[in-house]
Amino acid sequence: MATRATQNPLGRGVEWEFERLLISRDFSRNVVTRLLVERAEHGGWELDRVRIAPDGTRRVILRRRIIRQRLTSPV
Structure with a gap:
């Protein structure tokens, strides 16, 4: 599983983290769905491409938005 971060040229400051999965054909459609x-519910991932x-192997790319904290100046 490889992960990389990229910026979306259309959305300013939006960065995505990607994860690639290779799922064997031995897994049923129901198992892959679960x-x-x-991963979506507990890791914040969304499906980018299948x-x-x-x-019969599935190559799945998941993505999630990277949220950066902004530094605030002291008052």
Whole structure:
């Protein structure tokens, strides 16, 4: 699983973190759905892309927004 951060050229200051998953064809559609729902609910991930290879493996790319804290000046 690789993770990288990129900026969206259309949205100012919006940064996304991406995670790539390779899921074997041995997992049923229901199992994959449950796995992705768990990651969405507990990790804040959303589905960016799914590609199904001719051999049945799924290449999934998940993304989540990176929220940066802003420094505030002391009063």
